[in-house]
Amino acid sequence: GQxxxxxxxxxxxxxxxxxxxxxxxxxxxxxxxxxKQDPGEGPVLLIALYKAxxxxxxxxxxxxxxxxxxxxFLNISASIPSDVGxxxxxxLIATGGGNKxxxxxxxxxxxxx
Amino acid sequence: xxxxxxxxxxxxxxxxxxxxxxxxxxxxxxxxxxxxxxPGMGLKLIYYSVGAGITDKGEVPNGYNVSRSTTEDFPxxxxxxxxxxTSVYFCASSYKSSSGNTIYFGEGSWxxxx
Numbered sequence: 721g722q723x724x725x726x727x728x729x730x731x732x733x734x735x736x737x738x739x740x741x742x743x744x745x746x747x748x749x750x751x752x753x754x755x756k757q758d759p760g761e762g763p764v765l766l767i768a769l770y771k772a773x774x775x776x777x778x779x780x781x782x783x784x785x786x787x788x789x790x791x792x793f794l795n796i797s798a799s800i801p802s803d804v805g806x807x808x809x810x811x812l813i814a815t816g817g818g819n820k821x822x823x824x825x826x827x828x829x830x831x832x833x
Numbered sequence: 834x835x836x837x838x839x840x841x842x843x844x845x846x847x848x849x850x851x852x853x854x855x856x857x858x859x860x861x862x863x864x865x866x867x868x869x870x871x872p873g874m875g876l877k878l879i880y881y882s883v884g885a886g887i888t889d890k891g892e893v894p895n896g897y898n899v900s901r902s903t904t905e906d907f908p909x910x911x912x913x914x915x916x917x918x919t920s921v922y923f924c925a926s927s928y929k930s931s932s933g934n935t936i937y938f939g940e941g942s943w944x945x946x947x
Contacts, residue, residue, distance in 0.1 A: 724875075726875075753936065762923050762940045810876075821866070821876075821878065826873075826875055
């Protein structure tokens with residue numbers, strides 16, 4: 721199946737720092753989605769990107785759909801303790817048979833006060 | 834705002850037992866999905882459905898079955914539970930807007946097979 725390489729695997733940062741994580745793929749996607757998952761919860765959608773080159777913000781979060789359609793990054797500015805969690809990228813291919821979503825392996829974010 | 838609702842939240846099964854994980858969405862989404870998530874890993878697609886009466890296999894379908902008799906419901910059945918099926922199961926649904934596709938997840942069902 722398709723592989724999504726997400727990096728870094730984990731980050732340990734100071735409160736107030738900016739955070740950057742990215743995903744790369746060997747395949748082209750129609751859509752990139754970024755999710756956050758807290759312990760014991762399901763993934764919650766943060767940002768959806770639908771066009772190559774698209775740059776979208778959601779509060780302190782900014783994500784971009786790479787021009788090649790094979791990569792995406794997520795930035796978090798001025799991190800706060802509640803940003804702790806696991807962040808997943810997901811690439812989506814919309815085919816006639818349905819939407820195929822492939823997940824990255826996640827970036828675990830830990831914030832030090 | 835119910836969204837995607839999964840039941841049960843937690844379940845312990847003995848090897849060889851059967852059970853059904855329920856999933857319902859009230860957003861009138863055509864597409865529904867079942868994923869499993871193993872510790873420290875991303876989600877893997879088990880089965881998906883593009884509409885009532887239509888289902889198809891995902892990446893890891895073995896040991897599972899699904900049905901989609903209505904737009905709202907997409908139950909996942911385990912016929913002969915095995916320890917390898919110990920995992921967290923997430924149901925999801927999606928729609929296609931003028932912008933593109935967006936997928937929303939339920940809160941998960943934690944299953945342990947002993």
